[in-house]
Amino acid sequence: MIEAVGLTKRYGDKTAVYNLSFQVRPGAVTGFLGPNGSGKSTTMRMILGLDNPTAGHVTIGGYPYRMLPNAARQVGALLDAKAVHGGRSARNHLLSLAQLSGIPARRVDEVLGVVGLHEVARRRSKGFSLGMGQRLGIAAALLGDPQVLLFDEPVNGLDPEGILWVRNLMKSLAAEGRTVFVSSHLMSEMALTADHLIVIGRGQLLSDMSVKDFISANSADFARVRTPDTEPRQREKLSAALTAAGARVLPEQDGALRVTGLPLPRVSDIAHEAGVRLWELSPHQASLEEAYMRMTQGVVDYRSTTDQREGFHEPLPLGTQPPVPVPGQGQPGWYAPPPPGQGGPHPAAAPGVPQAPAGPYGAPGASGAVPGAPVAPAANPYARPVPRPGREAAADAPPAVAATAAPAATPAVPAGPAGSDVTKPEDAR
Numbered sequence: 001m002i003e004a005v006g007l008t009k010r011y012g013d014k015t016a017v018y019n020l021s022f023q024v025r026p027g028a029v030t031g032f033l034g035p036n037g038s039g040k041s042t043t044m045r046m047i048l049g050l051d052n053p054t055a056g057h058v059t060i061g062g063y064p065y066r067m068l069p070n071a072a073r074q075v076g077a078l079l080d081a082k083a084v085h086g087g088r089s090a091r092n093h094l095l096s097l098a099q100l101s102g103i104p105a106r107r108v109d110e111v112l113g114v115v116g117l118h119e120v121a122r123r124r125s126k127g128f129s130l131g132m133g134q135r136l137g138i139a140a141a142l143l144g145d146p147q148v149l150l151f152d153e154p155v156n157g158l159d160p161e162g163i164l165w166v167r168n169l170m171k172s173l174a175a176e177g178r179t180v181f182v183s184s185h186l187m188s189e190m191a192l193t194a195d196h197l198i199v200i201g202r203g204q205l206l207s208d209m210s211v212k213d214f215i216s217a218n219s220a221d222f223a224r225v226r227t228p229d230t231e232p233r234q235r236e237k238l239s240a241a242l243t244a245a246g247a248r249v250l251p252e253q254d255g256a257l258r259v260t261g262l263p264l265p266r267v268s269d270i271a272h273e274a275g276v277r278l279w280e281l282s283p284h285q286a287s288l289e290e291a292y293m294r295m296t297q298g299v300v301d302y303r304s305t306t307d308q309r310e311g312f313h314e315p316l317p318l319g320t321q322p323p324v325p326v327p328g329q330g331q332p333g334w335y336a337p338p339p340p341g342q343g344g345p346h347p348a349a350a351p352g353v354p355q356a357p358a359g360p361y362g363a364p365g366a367s368g369a370v371p372g373a374p375v376a377p378a379a380n381p382y383a384r385p386v387p388r389p390g391r392e393a394a395a396d397a398p399p400a401v402a403a404t405a406a407p408a409a410t411p412a413v414p415a416g417p418a419g420s421d422v423t424k425p426e427d428a429r
């Protein structure tokens, strides 16, 4: 078990983590969520003894990481997949970690197989793709067959098969009774992988509960109702009737209505009484993503603004309102650049190319494409008919992972390789 008590970290006048207390229990996958810059990596570094807390403490199995007997056999971590010596082959990288920790060399080949890198084991890791690097980092974390595993964004850069593999791996590690602590920004993935969530915002604890409880505590169920697209008046009529009955009605992007405050049968009755035909009436349960957005909306530090394409628009005539974007139709009034190989005028002006409806400034309404217009399928130069056996092996392998080989050795293989800068606090790099 990982236990943090009053954990605080300041970098100068920046408080990265403040008074954080939580427990990460064995036998479950615990997701660690929070917006960019909320302190997840800092917390993980403190758990692994790579950063010293300014106040508070954190222990693994009752010990601070640096006091753990046999740390490499007890804790494995992936913090930064790029923290490898690029000139070394994947196998040599893992071998050096294994030697430092007294782990037998045959375990290296085993984990290379588990993560699906055995075919490229002798290639220098500096030529690895992002996903291959992640796999190598996961192999390093598994090397000591540890009871406690920390993964910072493990699916970053992985293809869908790799993501599925990581999901199954996390679950099987937890099912074996291990403590699995994993950070991710992919909410849909976390919803499928994690049992429990710890959510932080601006370095402070926002939530510590099961995924199920988190969703129901941070979301409101609603009904989606859609009237015939061809009859906008019906939509207005229904909206008015529902509002009069006490519902809260909001427009959805696709033209449907989002109705809260009334049960589904009541929505149906009101539509019937108002003489409005329905094309859809469906219950909607909030997703983890929606619940997460709702909980963290007040603690997001980095929020994007709309790209106005300043300087690319024709000037708006005096007194004219800017056009409202229509979902799926691009930015109104925006002159999209021609596709590669087609210089000159806008492609929509080319003979034979169907015209999009004119925008308010005489420009095409969308970026040259007419919604619904068929697009000629292009030949895929990367299509490969035969699946790579290595990948398949990786996908099949996970459940066996940590149950195998228990080398009788010592020290740990935490974040990165010897000499890598990941073993230093960030402010010392």
Ligand SMILES: Nc1ncnc2c1ncn2[C@@H]1O[C@H](COP(=O)(O)OP(=O)(O)OP(=O)(O)O)[C@@H](O)[C@H]1O
Pocket (backbone or CB within 6 Å): 011, 014, 015, 016, 034, 035, 036, 037, 038, 039, 040, 041, 042, 043, 425, 426, 427, 428
């Ligand atoms: N070594 C450092 N020196 C100064 N500030 C730091 C240092 N390390 C982290 N910070 C700051 O602490 C805050 C938390 O950073 P951290 O990397 O822990 O966030 P995070 O939740 O992991 O973010 P992300 O999701 O983007 O990876 C940020 O404001 C960051 O700039």
